[in-house]
Amino acid sequence: MSEIEKIRLFDNQMIRTIWLEEEEEWYFSVKDVVTILTGTVNAKDYISKMRRRDIELSQGWGQIVHPLTIQTPGGPQKENCADLEGIFRIIQSIPSKKAEPFKRWMSEVAAERIYQMIDPERSIEQAVEDYRRLGYSEAWITRRIKTIEIRKGLTDEWKRGGITKEVDFAFLTDLMSKTWSGLSTREYKRFKGLTKESLRDNMTNMELLLNALAEETATEISKERNPKGISENASIAREGAEVAKSAREEAEKRIGHSVISPDKAIDHLQSPEELPFNKVDEQ
Numbered sequence: 001m002s003e004i005e006k007i008r009l010f011d012n013q014m015i016r017t018i019w020l021e022e023e024e025e026w027y028f029s030v031k032d033v034v035t036i037l038t039g040t041v042n043a044k045d046y047i048s049k050m051r052r053r054d055i056e057l058s059q060g061w062g063q064i065v066h067p068l069t070i071q072t073p074g075g076p077q078k079e080n081c082a083d084l085e086g087i088f089r090i091i092q093s094i095p096s097k098k099a100e101p102f103k104r105w106m107s108e109v110a111a112e113r114i115y116q117m118i119d120p121e122r123s124i125e126q127a128v129e130d131y132r133r134l135g136y137s138e139a140w141i142t143r144r145i146k147t148i149e150i151r152k153g154l155t156d157e158w159k160r161g162g163i164t165k166e167v168d169f170a171f172l173t174d175l176m177s178k179t180w181s182g183l184s185t186r187e188y189k190r191f192k193g194l195t196k197e198s199l200r201d202n203m204t205n206m207e208l209l210l211n212a213l214a215e216e217t218a219t220e221i222s223k224e225r226n227p228k229g230i231s232e233n234a235s236i237a238r239e240g241a242e243v244a245k246s247a248r249e250e251a252e253k254r255i256g257h258s259v260i261s262p263d264k265a266i267d268h269l270q271s272p273e274e275l276p277f278n279k280v281d282e283q
Contacts, residue, residue: 018070018081019195027068027081030090038096054093064089124148136265143205147212151200154215157222161233168230172237179241180214180248181207181260192264202264206251210259214244 015036016029031043040046051058064086067078082090091102124145131141155169163169174184183191189199203211218240227233252258 016070016079018068020068027066027083028087029070030065030080030082030087033087033090034094037091037094037099037102039098050090050093057089057093060089134265140205140208143208143212144200147200147208147215150212150216150219154219154222157219158233161222161227162229163233171230172234175234176214176218176237176241177211179238180210180244183260188260191260192262194264197264204259204261204263206259207261210244210248213247214241216240217243 015032018027020027030047034040034043034046034050038046051061057064065080065082068081069076070079070081091099127145127148128141131144136144158169158172163172170185174186177188178184181188185199189195189197192199192202194202200208200211218237221236221239222233225232225236227236248259
């Protein structure tokens with residue numbers, strides 16, 4: 001079970017979540033978290049008092065919490081939500097004894113993240129372990145891990161070029177996807193029948209390779225030209241993606257069909273009970 005899944009099922013109670021495609025991030029209902037951890041019947045009042053107690057939290061509330069549309073008994077409504085980091089900050093202000101197990105778990109997660117920052121290989125090892133548990137093949141995992149490294153190299157270049165806003169990262173990502181594949185991220189996920197799942201975790205080997213070609217090419221061009229601002233970065237992103245587009249079209253001409261596949265991971269993953277590491281875990 002991933003870190004996010006632990007939060008969603010904490011204390012055997014479901015916390016409503018929403019996946020933001022543009023940020024590739026889970027957001028959680030603040031009301032649900034507070035209700036479950038404190039036992040309060042009036043989460044709104046509890047949150048108000050909590051903010052009065054914690055001035056620093058109150059001052060940063062607008063950066064931590066975001067109103068998002070999620071399902072409620074009365075239908076979809078706007079509710080305050082926060083990402084993983086934001087939820088961790090809010091929990092620090094909850095003195096309820098029910099919050100202590102969550103706080104201890106939060107500390108373990110924070111410590112793990114510190115170790116990963118010191119030793120990036122540790123983070124990669126965790127990703128490999130997670131993919132294996134899900135039943136991905138070793139060959140696919142090897143390619144996926146490499147694409148994660150390539151993606152980080154590209155986003156680091158974008159940051160160096162002055163890109164800081166999430167909306168701009170999303171725009172550049174969409175631009176590249178649309179250029180090389182003919183589909184925006186949202187269209188691509190819809191084509192594969194995905195909702196909250198990661199698009200990249202559901203790409204075929206060919207799709208991963210083409211996407212990586214687009215991103216690695218854009219990264220290398222960026223290193224040479226040192227772009228500044230969204231316009232110059234967008235131009236380079238498009239150039240990198242056009243290289244992958246040409247490769248895709250040439251491959252499709254020789255293969256005889258489109259390499260943009262509706263296939264998703266669940267169509268090909270091994271049965272979890274057949275995996276050797278799961279058999280060891282059961283002993």
